[in-house]
Amino acid sequence: MGNDPAFLFYPGDYLRDTQCLGENTQVAYDRIMCEHMRNICITQKQLKFFTKRLNEDEKEELMFTLTKINGGYQIEWVALSIVKRKAYSESRRKNSTKKEEIISKTYDNHMDNEIKDEDKSINESGIVKEIIEDLNFVLGSDYRTSSNKTKEFIKSRLNEGFTLDDFKIVHRKMLKSWGNNPEMCKYLRPITLYSNKFESYRNQMETSSVLNQSGIKAYLIGQEWLKKHGGSDVK
Known part of the structure; x- marks a missing residue:
């Protein structure tokens, strides 16, 4: 992720995971989130490092916010945001030689789809x-x-x-x-x-x-x- 380390930060997702965490657990969560900028997968060795100052209850609390994947763990919403950002940046790069109106239309369609996905009501x-x-x-x-x-x-x-x-x-x-x-x-x-x-x-x-x-x-x-x-x- 070195060439494009940025990702969209969603406060709602962050608060959903952290608002009930203890202070020490939230610090570990934040450090794992930052590590995602370099590694989409947090290995068992890395997880052990980030949780070395936590007691067993705090470790258990943290694990409720992590998703187990092949090779380690990840904060699901952060990993998805990074993947989306990378795909979007690649799309912009490929479209950079096209006419401005085509690029604008592609961007608008992309954002419209994102908004529709976010606003879709499951209460219906x-x-x-x-x-x-x-x-x-x-x-x-x-x-x-x-x-x-x-x-x-x-x-x-x-x-x-x-x-x-x-x-x-x-x-x-x-x-x-x-x-x-x-x-x-x-x-x-x-x-x-x-x-x-x-x-x-x-x-x-x-x-x-x-x-x-x-x-x-x-x-x-x-x-x-x-x-x-x-x-x-x-x-």
């Missing part, structure tokens, strides 16, 4: 509402369907080809796996469940479950009781 099908309602039903929580951050996560997973049924499966699998674990139940939330680890949650073996069907029923009854009596643990 009502799938966001269905996904969050199912999550709230399973967890006894009260997450909002209007949350932009939650919608961004859902959109990313839908663009990868996942369906409503996949989300429902993840809700139930991860409740079974984490619902009875005090250290992990705090991660039963959209920012974690719909992260770039969604596929691994979807394919997690049932044998890793902590709660059985009776346990889930008891959990839901308890959550409903907390809601009726003003409990604060339902979210």
Whole structure:
């Protein structure tokens, strides 16, 4: 990436990943983001270097924001932005000898397509509402369907080809796996469940479950009781 190190910085993507991170974890995240300017793939050796000052909880927190790829890890939105920037720069270079009006039209069409892609509403099908309602039903929580951050996560997973049924499966699998674990139940939330680890949650073996069907029923009854009596643990 040496000839064209720039990439488009999307504040929404950055805040989505970092706003819940601790200070030390965010520093490591920022350093990995900068390293992407040189390497699209962060090797295991590099990751070990960037996380050497983190404790185990901070390392686990950071891993929720990284995507595992062949040869290492990456911050997904940064890697995609760099690839798009490189492709766009190459397109501009090839078009540099054409007439100005042709270049302008190409650029306008490119930007129009980008805007259309960004502005496409996934709420038209009502799938966001269905996904969050199912999550709230399973967890006894009260997450909002209007949350932009939650919608961004859902959109990313839908663009990868996942369906409503996949989300429902993840809700139930991860409740079974984490619902009875005090250290992990705090991660039963959209920012974690719909992260770039969604596929691994979807394919997690049932044998890793902590709660059985009776346990889930008891959990839901308890959550409903907390809601009726003003409990604060339902979210």
